Amino acid sequence: MANEPRDPMPLEEPMFILENGEMYRNQTEVKMSQIVLPCHANYCGELSAGQLLKWMDSTACLSAERHAGCSCITASVDDIHFETTIGVGQVVNITAKVNRAFTSSMEVCGNIF
Structure with missing residues (x-):
């Protein structure tokens, strides 16, 4: 019996509910x-x-590239606050999304938890 290729599991898109009750997906x-x-x-x-900043930059870059459809680079970072330390063995969860987009630049916001 041959192994048949399996379809990859579809990625679940984040869902948001607007005030008027409509569903919204942030692509x-x-x-x-x-x-x-x-x-x-x-x-x-x-x-x-430095490692945390590298992970943050990679996540933000993926978000920007998903929005733009082409390669993107980080031009600047406005503000970073380190509130606590993270030890070996712990898991870091990073999220990023495009808040605003302009003609040739965009604003990407990120969170770490």
Whole structure:
């Protein structure tokens, strides 16, 4: 009996309910989860800020590219607040979505939890 190729599971798009009750899907929302390994940590066993910024940038870039349909780069970052440390073995969940789009640039917002 030959193995038949299976269809990949469809990705579930995030759903939002507007005030008027209509359903809305944000096609630019990207969610990424990363487990913190020892190679991602500093000498204290905490996730290095540089690694976290790299993951954030990758997630935001995917969101921007999904919106634009072409390659995108990060031009600037407005503000970042580190509230707590993340240790080895913990999972970092990052979300990003395009808030506003202009002629040749866009604003991407991200959250980490």
